[in-house]
Amino acid sequence: MILIDYQDRRPIYEQIVDRFQVLIVKGILKADSQLPSVRKLAMELSINPNTIQKAYTLLEQQGFIYPIKGRGNFVAQDIEGLSEQNAKFYEDLKDMVKYAMDRGISKDDFMEHAATYYGEERA
Amino acid sequence: MILIDYQDRRPIYEQIVDRFQVLIVKGILKADSQLPSVRKLAMELSINPNTIQKAYTLLEQQGFIYPIKGRGNFVAQDIEGLSEQNAKFYEDLKDMVKYAMDRGISKDDFMEHAATYYGEERA
DNA sequence: TTAAGTGTATTAGTACGAATAGTACAGTAT
């Protein structure tokens, strides 16, 4: 369910957070379904449990999952973290536009590329 | 000409690279005009000369400037680095679109925001 | 030729974050 890409420069815990975010948002992981336990997933990925723990803690802070002590971590019903997540995303997008403008990349070029990328990966 | 923002999380040399890139692309620094010397700018900003040096080395590798030993650094005539720069930019944009798609941000939302940001900062 | 200015190269030091390891504690289920 989860794969680690050691070519990816991002830290492991961040990759794990990202993967679960996508699985949850896409509905592949249904609400209230259980995530693999910290120790089990750590074993499966051959990494330290603390790394998984860190990822789960972040996911909890973002509202994607909720923990029950002694039982496990579960997918949240309403993802309250999404709006905040999106807000940050739009901040990044704003920075990106600023960068483009500074480099003389026209609005049309920007839009055209974005549209293409959106189209490319449509199943 | 150059300011360091210590609130900015980016390293100093990166800020300097960015500033000069913009100054050069916008034509504020004309071709073959001289940049401040490594030591002078370092003195002016109260930082180590090596930090400036690192920035200048990057700018040279990207084709924005060219150095003459013993004389100084100068703005390149044709900025060959720009196409490569833009290629990287579009890669980042592609990643951003992928991220948005994964989180269920629609093409329209994405486009609308980008367009707004482009409009906002128009002088 | 000498002094002052320039870029260049190398090495070292510092700081920070990521990741691991180990241990201990607390709750749940069977």
Added chain:
DNA sequence: ATACTGTACTATTCGTACTAATACACTTAA
């Protein structure tokens, strides 16, 4: 009771980013 689960804390290792210090090489101008 036992074996799972999450949680907390500390320490340590490791790699990298960043900055600093110093020495060397070249150019210019007096």
